[in-house]
Amino acid sequence: MxxxxxxxxxxxxxxxxxxxxxxxxxxxxxxxxxxxxxxxxxxxxxxxxxxxxxxxxxxxxxxxxxxxxxxRRYAIDDKGNPVTCPNCKAQRSEAYYARKGFYHKLFPFFEKKKYRCLKCGMITKPQ
Known part of the structure; x- marks a missing residue:
């Protein structure tokens, strides 16, 4: 196997x-x-x-x-601070791209950046 x-x-x-x-x-x-x-x-x-x-x-x-x-390098905002999860307050997030839909599968760089918390899994938009 x-x-x-x-x-x-x-x-x-x-x-x-x-x-x-x-x-x-x-x-x-x-x-x-x-x-x-x-x-x-x-x-x-x-x-x-x-x-x-x-x-x-x-x-x-x-x-x-x-x-x-x-x-691992965790996501930081435009000011250089770690991205904080609004749900669990952890500072362990990474960039997340869903790539849903035909357009974003062909052109993933046009999708807006989101963050996924590695502790609770919540997906958020940049603040």
């Missing part, structure tokens, strides 16, 4: 993921970078394919999440 992968995160450019990849591999966790080679050949399509996906085996998921959270 083939093992399943868990996606830890997505990065706009292949170079952005290399530090966390090296850290995970140093801890003995196998890392797969989905769409890395595709974006190395044409980086302009990064938003269209959702960036480089950092994936680990599901058996390593919990340990990988702990390590990834040490390095």
């Amino acid at each position: 083939p093992e399943k992968f868990y996606t830890l995160g997505a990065f706009e450019f292949p170079a952005d993921v290399q530090v966390i990849k090296g850290r995970l591999e140093a801890e003995g966790i196998y890392v797969y970078l989905r769409d890395e080679n595709f974006l190395n050949t044409d980086p302009l399509v990064s938003q269209a394919v959702g960036g480089v996906k950092l994936q680990v085996y599901t058996r390593d998921k919990d340990r990988a999440i702990e390590i990834y959270d040490e390095f």
Whole structure:
């Protein structure tokens, strides 16, 4: 039975993921970078394919999440302050794009930015 992968995160450019990849591999966790080679050949399509996906085996998921959270950059507003979730008040949000509808699937860069709280999952618009 083939093992399943868990996606830890997505990065706009292949170079952005290399530090966390090296850290995970140093801890003995196998890392797969989905769409890395595709974006190395044409980086302009990064938003269209959702960036480089950092994936680990599901058996390593919990340990990988702990390590990834040490390095993760959370969303900041235009003033450089962390985005605060209005629901749970956590400052652990990341940019979120729903990509619903045909237009936003073809042109995802026209979709307005939203934020998804990593603690409670609430999706909000920039304030």
